[in-house]
Amino acid sequence: MSRHIQEITGGVTAPAGFRASAAAAGIKYPDRNDVALLVSDTPATAAGLFTTNRVKAAPVLLCQTRLKRGRAQAILINSGNANACTGPQGLLDSKATTRAAAAALNLPVESVLVGSTGTIGVPLPVDKLIKAIPAAVAALSRTGGDAAARAIMTTDTVDKQTAVRFQVDGRTVTLGGMCKGAGMIEPNMATMLCFLTTDAAISPAALRSALRESVEHSFNRISIDGDMSTNDTVILLANGAAGNRPLNPAHPAWPLFREALNRITLDLARRVVCDGEGATKCVTVTVDGARTPDDARRAARAICNSLLVKTSWFGGDPNWGRVICAAGYSGARLDPDKVDIAYDGKRAVKNGRRAPGFSLSTLEKILARKTFTLTVSLHLGQASHTMLTCDCSEEYVKINGSYTT
Numbered sequence: 447m448s449r450h451i452q453e454i455t456g457g458v459t460a461p462a463g464f465r466a467s468a469a470a471a472g473i474k475y476p477d478r479n480d481v482a483l484l485v486s487d488t489p490a491t492a493a494g495l496f497t498t499n500r501v502k503a504a505p506v507l508l509c510q511t512r513l514k515r516g517r518a519q520a521i522l523i524n525s526g527n528a529n530a531c532t533g534p535q536g537l538l539d540s541k542a543t544t545r546a547a548a549a550a551l552n553l554p555v556e557s558v559l560v561g562s563t564g565t566i567g568v569p570l571p572v573d574k575l576i577k578a579i580p581a582a583v584a585a586l587s588r589t590g591g592d593a594a595a596r597a598i599m600t601t602d603t604v605d606k607q608t609a610v611r612f613q614v615d616g617r618t619v620t621l622g623g624m625c626k627g628a629g630m631i632e633p634n635m636a637t638m639l640c641f642l643t644t645d646a647a648i649s650p651a652a653l654r655s656a657l658r659e660s661v662e663h664s665f666n667r668i669s670i671d672g673d674m675s676t677n678d679t680v681i682l683l684a685n686g687a688a689g690n691r692p693l694n695p696a697h698p699a700w701p702l703f704r705e706a707l708n709r710i711t712l713d714l715a716r717r718v719v720c721d722g723e724g725a726t727k728c729v730t731v732t733v734d735g736a737r738t739p740d741d742a743r744r745a746a747r748a749i750c751n752s753l754l755v756k757t758s759w760f761g762g763d764p765n766w767g768r769v770i771c772a773a774g775y776s777g778a779r780l781d782p783d784k785v786d787i788a789y790d791g792k793r794a795v796k797n798g799r800r801a802p803g804f805s806l807s808t809l810e811k812i813l814a815r816k817t818f819t820l821t822v823s824l825h826l827g828q829a830s831h832t833m834l835t836c837d838c839s840e841e842y843v844k845i846n847g848s849y850t851t
Contacts (some may be wrong), residue, residue: 457607463687472489474526503530724841
């Protein structure tokens with residue numbers, strides 16, 4: 447990371463001009479906050495990216511419509527209910543909650559966005575959610591980011607927040623973010639709920655471009671279980687409170703802003719993977735030497751999503767045969783007699799066969815670590831692709847075998 451970018455504590459309320467809060471609506475659990483509210487003190491430039499699943503939740507559809515304006519000022523988020531596959535009533539319910547929030551905040555309804563996460567196919571208890579809004583508004587504060595980050599958790603075991611600071615035009619600019627995600631994580635836009643804030647002034651087109659590029663190299667390169675949600679959402683608000691000249695590709699600090707945003711999204715993406723449902727290991731998978739970028743992506747994705755590979759990691763078994771097998775069926779072009787495989791730089795496979803000096807005990811020690819790297823070299827070209835993933839344990843089955851009960 448550039449020495450000009452400083453990591454700081456905090457999340458979505460680290461940038462100037464943002465407040466957040468949490469409240470309890472009793473949507474799924476009676477004893478926890480399950481509603482989060484994020485508000486900018488002034489109208490903000492806004493950009494968003496969403497699931498590419500053809501089955502889209504009502505809040506996704508509503509946000510996609512409202513973000514066409516490129517402006518927003520508040521986001522209302524609930525956990526415990528996805529408001530997905532709830533028919534026309536689901537969209538009416540999302541609109542009703544934003545109307546209630548807008549009225550409580552004295553904002554135009556079009557400036558309020560919404561996010562939901564939880565069980566699919568269950569009608570949103572809209573009355574409970576609306577009743578919790580006044581408490582959420584009353585609790586809004588510059589220190590409310592922590593409570594908001596915890597309120598959006600479902601099967602997450604920890605909240606996920608990060609923030610950085612840097613200088614633009616002699617002004618201090620801050621970027622912050624929070625996200626939730628531990629299951630239904632697949633690299634194909636955008637993998638979970640994520641809310642990003644910055645006090646930078648930035649043009650709408652530049653904000654959309656920066657967000658799309660950043661997500662492509664972070665949230666679109668993680669996988670926990672190969673399943674893509676109906677609710678995946680990433681929203682970025684920029685309120686300009688830092689007072690810098692508006693950022694765009696012609697601004698000298700544009701590369702610095704992009705680097706800072708990439709740092710935020712990659713950090714949050716790693717936190718999602720390391721908190722995968724039942725996960726005990728976080729693994730960085732790189733496929734290099736591919737003929738094309740698509741070949742590298744296909745091979746990396748197949749390895750990350752292979753249950754045989756993931757369960758071998760959980761068991762600490764360096765079964766590289768499963769790795770080369772997944773690469774082979776991925777659709778990527780490869781010559782099995784040219785493939786090399788290494789764990790944390792320790793070569794296990796050379797030219798498609800057990801490498802000279804192969805040591806099972808050494809590889810077992812590597813796989814016993816909580817984090818390690820897996821590199822698969824195809825030796826057919828120059829393209830590469832890196833993804834983050836995790837192992838698969840019995841706990842994953844337990845969590846998802848009783849999700850709705």
